[in-house]
Amino acid sequence: MRHVHIHVTGIVQGVGMRPFVYREAMAHGICGWVLNAGDGVHIEAHAPADALDAFVAALSEHAPAAARVEHVEVVDLGPGGWSAADEQGFRIVASQDQTAHTTLVSPDIATCDDCLRELFDPADRRYHYPFINCTNCGPRFTIIRSLPYDRAATSMDCFPMCPKCAAEYADPLDRRFHAQPDACFDCGPHITWREAVNGDACGNSSATPAVGTTREASDAIIERCVELLASGGIVAIKGLGGFHLACDAASEQAVAELRRRKRRSNKPLAVMMRDLADVERLCHVSDVERGLLAGSIRPIVLLRRRAACESGGSPDALALAPSVAHDLPELGIMLPYTPLQHLLLAAAEACGMHALVMTSGNLSEEPIETDDDLAWEHLVAAGIADALLGNDRAILSRYDDSVVRVVDGAVMPVRRARGYAPQPLPLPALDGAPSCVLACGPQQKATIALTREGTNGEATCFVSQHIGDVENGETFDAWNAARTRLEDLFDLAPAALACDLHPSYLSSQWAREQAREHNLPLVEVQHHHAHIASVMAEAIAAGQLTTDARVLGIAFDGTGAGTDGTIWGGEFLVAGLGGFERAAHLLTWALPGGAASVRDVRRNAFALLSELGLLEHPGAARLLGSLDEQTRSVTATMIEHGTNSPRTSSMGRLFDAAAAILGICDKATYEGEPAIELEAAAWPALGGKTVRLDGNHAGVFTSADDSPILDPQPLIESLLNGIEAGTPADRLALEFHIAITHATTHIACEICNRENLDTVALSGGVFMNRLLLQLLTHELKDAGLAVLVPHTVPVNDGCIAYGQAAIARARLAQTASR
Numbered sequence: 001m002r003h004v005h006i007h008v009t010g011i012v013q014g015v016g017m018r019p020f021v022y023r024e025a026m027a028h029g030i031c032g033w034v035l036n037a038g039d040g041v042h043i044e045a046h047a048p049a050d051a052l053d054a055f056v057a058a059l060s061e062h063a064p065a066a067a068r069v070e071h072v073e074v075v076d077l078g079p080g081g082w083s084a085a086d087e088q089g090f091r092i093v094a095s096q097d098q099t100a101h102t103t104l105v106s107p108d109i110a111t112c113d114d115c116l117r118e119l120f121d122p123a124d125r126r127y128h129y130p131f132i133n134c135t136n137c138g139p140r141f142t143i144i145r146s147l148p149y150d151r152a153a154t155s156m157d158c159f160p161m162c163p164k165c166a167a168e169y170a171d172p173l174d175r176r177f178h179a180q181p182d183a184c185f186d187c188g189p190h191i192t193w194r195e196a197v198n199g200d201a202c203g204n205s206s207a208t209p210a211v212g213t214t215r216e217a218s219d220a221i222i223e224r225c226v227e228l229l230a231s232g233g234i235v236a237i238k239g240l241g242g243f244h245l246a247c248d249a250a251s252e253q254a255v256a257e258l259r260r261r262k263r264r265s266n267k268p269l270a271v272m273m274r275d276l277a278d279v280e281r282l283c284h285v286s287d288v289e290r291g292l293l294a295g296s297i298r299p300i301v302l303l304r305r306r307a308a309c310e311s312g313g314s315p316d317a318l319a320l321a322p323s324v325a326h327d328l329p330e331l332g333i334m335l336p337y338t339p340l341q342h343l344l345l346a347a348a349e350a351c352g353m354h355a356l357v358m359t360s361g362n363l364s365e366e367p368i369e370t371d372d373d374l375a376w377e378h379l380v381a382a383g384i385a386d387a388l389l390g391n392d393r394a395i396l397s398r399y400d401d402s403v404v405r406v407v408d409g410a411v412m413p414v415r416r417a418r419g420y421a422p423q424p425l426p427l428p429a430l431d432g433a434p435s436c437v438l439a440c441g442p443q444q445k446a447t448i449a450l451t452r453e454g455t456n457g458e459a460t461c462f463v464s465q466h467i468g469d470v471e472n473g474e475t476f477d478a479w480n481a482a483r484t485r486l487e488d489l490f491d492l493a494p495a496a497l498a499c500d501l502h503p504s505y506l507s508s509q510w511a512r513e514q515a516r517e518h519n520l521p522l523v524e525v526q527h528h529h530a531h532i533a534s535v536m537a538e539a540i541a542a543g544q545l546t547t548d549a550r551v552l553g554i555a556f557d558g559t560g561a562g563t564d565g566t567i568w569g570g571e572f573l574v575a576g577l578g579g580f581e582r583a584a585h586l587l588t589w590a591l592p593g594g595a596a597s598v599r600d601v602r603r604n605a606f607a608l609l610s611e612l613g614l615l616e617h618p619g620a621a622r623l624l625g626s627l628d629e630q631t632r633s634v635t636a637t638m639i640e641h642g643t644n645s646p647r648t649s650s651m652g653r654l655f656d657a658a659a660a661i662l663g664i665c666d667k668a669t670y671e672g673e674p675a676i677e678l679e680a681a682a683w684p685a686l687g688g689k690t691v692r693l694d695g696n697h698a699g700v701f702t703s704a705d706d707s708p709i710l711d712p713q714p715l716i717e718s719l720l721n722g723i724e725a726g727t728p729a730d731r732l733a734l735e736f737h738i739a740i741t742h743a744t745t746h747i748a749c750e751i752c753n754r755e756n757l758d759t760v761a762l763s764g765g766v767f768m769n770r771l772l773l774q775l776l777t778h779e780l781k782d783a784g785l786a787v788l789v790p791h792t793v794p795v796n797d798g799c800i801a802y803g804q805a806a807i808a809r810a811r812l813a814q815t816a817s818r
Contacts, residue, residue, distance in 0.1 A: 010070030016135030110337035162187035189393035241399025242368035243361025297419030299402035426541035432816030438494035441801035449801035498808035527560030530803030531763035557764035558652030569650025577810035619720030
């Protein structure tokens with residue numbers, strides 16, 4: 001007979017771990033107990049050695065699907081270290097909060113198949129209950145207030161269970177045993193409905209809502225919601241981590257009106273469909289994409305849409321309103337992940353609607369709404385939505401939908417939020433690293449990161465959900481709320497800070513003030529080094545690189561403060577975690593008006609052509625003609641005198657300029673629009689016969705300090721020649737991508753040969769361009785180089801906080817070792 005204490009760590013709370021342990025104990029004849037604590041799940045077990053070994057093995061091998069068991073520690077108890085009563089049977093004991101909060105909480109989990117069957121079973125007592133859940137699904141991180149994860153520590157604490165739910169909750173053999181959000185119509189949350197009268201909400205946030213306290217009342221609310229959507233209305237619908245704005249995705253009038261009200265003119269809108277069969281009528285879906293759409297997370301998946309000719313006029317074909325995603329080759333699609341969404345999509349289908357736009361419930365550039373009264377005020381009373389479908393269960397953490405795409409068979413996150421964050425990411429083990437680093441992230445696509453040093457050398461990094469662009473007070477408040485939430489929930493006290501070296505980012509200004517006020521070490525990190533470090537940290541954790549490795553990092557994006565006072569963005573960095581050297585870059589040019597040239601990319605293109613001496617080229621006539629004489633004159637004067645015209649080496653701005661020169665996109669109504677349109681134009685030409693740009697379109701030359709410079713002059717001149725010759729814009733857009741690929745590979749090979757490097761890391765928002773990423777990855781591999789791209793964090797600025805944390809730990813560990 002052995003008597004042991006077992007400590008299980010990882011994602012072991014909110015996943016049905018205790019009932020699982022109970023069932024395994026019963027199956028293996030184990031006596032003792034199990035409890036939740038702040039640092040994981042603790043088990044005391046008494047059994048013959050063979051039975052105990054099998055039990056311990058089962059804890060990892062047969063753990064619940066949503067669990068992630070990272071470590072199982074088994075320690076023999078000394079004589080007298082247990083009570084004789086614990087050798088009789090097995091029990092679940094009350095949770096304890098006397099340990100450090102180091103355990104991991106499951107993210108929210110999509111409705112499981114068992115609950116879905118009950119949801120649509122007229123004989124089930126939870127038939128059509130919009131909050132049905134069990135230990136295998138439902139809300140987790142968005143409703144938790146503190147650890148350990150128990151009902152009293154969630155926003156379900158104000159819903160006492162009825163006798164039937166309480167019996168399920170207390171039965172270790174029931175699927176709802178200790179399911180903290182367990183509820184039904186009799187005792188749980190209910191949906192609510194508030195509607196503007198004759199289009200006027202009167203600004204009244206205290207309007208009495210209809211409440212779905214019974215099945216009949218709840219069904220009536222859903223029926224009215226679908227009726228409003230079918231008539232072209234817009235409804236604010238409360239989800240797990242915030243509100244969506246919904247409308248009929250097939251109605252051009254409804255979609256156009258949503259865009260007008262939300263002030264989102266062109267940016268693609270996400271669509272929710274009921275099932276995979278409907279999705280496949282619209283898009284090509286691979287096995288990997290199918291698994292993402294129908295899995296337990298259910299992010300928005302960017303899918304390649306089917307060409308109109310593929311449907312061939314089939315009666316089964318589905319059509320979306322043209323302005324959902326305009327002419328872009330991808331659609332962002334997700335399947336329902338809450339019971340309410342399943343009910344809505346089923347009711348919508350019965351009314352002939354197969355797809356709903358489900359975009360974030362906010363004004364553009366503001367945080368997603370989470371509170372019912374504020375959502376009424378900001379969304380309905382403000383005239384964006386016609387009605388509000390809310391509920392009386394509070395959202396305690398704001399979470400947008402995650403967005404992912406599959407490139408060459410591998411999943412790449414675009415926005416890491418619901419379902420993924422804040423699952424911790426690994427960091428390299430380093431002697432002398434501070435106990436906790438707070439990395440404050442970038443300004444755009446902001447996240448924050450907090451590190452924790454483990455007891456056995458490992459380190460982890462909690463990267464927050466996507467927060468947005470920290471450019472106003474509302475988003476900065478959301479940034480602060482995400483920071484304090486992670487610090488409080490996981491007992492993390494920053495011992496050092498990291499931030500972007502940009503002087504005016506709000507998060508960087510906050511970090512500098514905190515470092516001064518609390519006398520904490522502050523590491524200011526160059527933006528593009530953080531990009532590359534995020535890829536390196538992931539690769540080191542995966543065993544692909546050593547901790548002291550150097551790589552060639554290629555960081556292509558729109559904006560990042562350089563160490564020389566210019567705006568970087570077309571960078572070749574020889575980098576390790578602790579530092580970097582700028583080995584090459586894109587040629588710089590003036591950006592008149594700064595952000596004004598980002599919005600009106602014709603000004604950017606004008607400045608580039610001026611710098612390259614190509615304004616008089618006949619192929620530039622269309623661009624020049626689109627600018628009035630005053631704009632041309634003022635822009636030329638600004639360039640000549642260097643007035644408010646920062647110099648940039650940004651690859652993102654080069655893509656923008658090419659889009660304007662080719663007449664594909666003149667103005668950016670959302671971030672990256674010109675480059676996105678340029679890629680969209682190039683894809684059709686890929687399948688047909690292409691032309692080759694004349695001359696040396698690689699355009700590489702050596703600067704005075706012997707570092708290569710990517711000179712775009714030959715490439716831009718060739719584009720102008722093509723325009724003059726009447727070459728279709730799609731052909732030229734493709735050849736632009738090919739030329740950038742060749743030039744980048746040429747420089748990469750030169751640097752790697754000189755520096756004796758064999759690995760290239762790619763990061764930066766420009767690599768959101770699937771075409772460029774695939775072309776460059778394949779060409780670099782053909783040249784004999786290993787290529788690293790991120791798979792746990794986005795390639796865009798959503799990776800910056802993770803990279804900052806990795807760099808800060810490395811530098812501070814180096815300092816400590818001196």
